[in-house]
Amino acid sequence: MTTRWLIRLEILLSIGLVLGCLAALAGLAMTAVMAFFGTPVGVGIPLRVFDVPVEGMAAAGATVSDATAEVVVRPEGAAPLAALLYLLLWGPGTATWLLCLLTLVRALHRARSGDRALFSAVTTGHLRRLGWILIAGSAVSAVLGMIAEAILSSMLLTESHPFYLPSSALLGSVVAGFAALGVSEIVRRGLALLDEVEATI
Numbered sequence: 001m002t003t004r005w006l007i008r009l010e011i012l013l014s015i016g017l018v019l020g021c022l023a024a025l026a027g028l029a030m031t032a033v034m035a036f037f038g039t040p041v042g043v044g045i046p047l048r049v050f051d052v053p054v055e056g057m058a059a060a061g062a063t064v065s066d067a068t069a070e071v072v073v074r075p076e077g078a079a080p081l082a083a084l085l086y087l088l089l090w091g092p093g094t095a096t097w098l099l100c101l102l103t104l105v106r107a108l109h110r111a112r113s114g115d116r117a118l119f120s121a122v123t124t125g126h127l128r129r130l131g132w133i134l135i136a137g138s139a140v141s142a143v144l145g146m147i148a149e150a151i152l153s154s155m156l157l158t159e160s161h162p163f164y165l166p167s168s169a170l171l172g173s174v175v176a177g178f179a180a181l182g183v184s185e186i187v188r189r190g191l192a193l194l195d196e197v198e199a200t201i
Contacts, residue, residue, distance in 0.1 A: 035083035096137025134177030
């Protein structure tokens with residue numbers, strides 16, 4: 001009875017993992033098509049554009065000081081380099097989240113089959129692994145994404161910038177990674193205290 005919610009959460013995350021893997025495979029296939037056969041109609045590479053013209057956009061009594069937009073650029077013909085850079089733009093982040101989902105599914109499966117459920121040394125290890133995956137994966141995604149976006153913008157746009165800040169979602173992932181490390185340490189210390197109490201009894 002107490003593990004029913006763990007089973008439901010494991011099923012939900014497993015479905016998300018399968019759908020995420022299918023979406024990643026579809027993205028890889030689309031990137032390969034872009035590289036060797038040309039970009040299909042309706043598909044493109046999302047890039048950020050700064051200093052968007054805003055004349056006539058503001059209402060009376062207001063002024064638009066700056067604007068940023070996202071445009072979807074479709075390379076003409078086969079574009080191997082653009083496809084490779086596009087893969088670097090979305091691939092590391094996708095791989096990070098798939099690894100996180102896999103770690104969570106494994107942790108929940110082990111937790112509901114153990115004697116102490118979530119409160120175990122194995123769960124501590126999974127949480128620590130999850131934290132480092134989020135931190136390292138987000139850092140790698142940010143670096144590769146900034147480089148790839150800068151090169152793609154210089155290739156596909158008339159105006160580009162030498163440096164693009166990573167998205168706020170990556171910062172949130174780093175914070176979540178440190179939170180997972182903190183929770184793993186709390187569980188580890190609580191488990192040590194529990195073992196000490198049991199040994200005393």
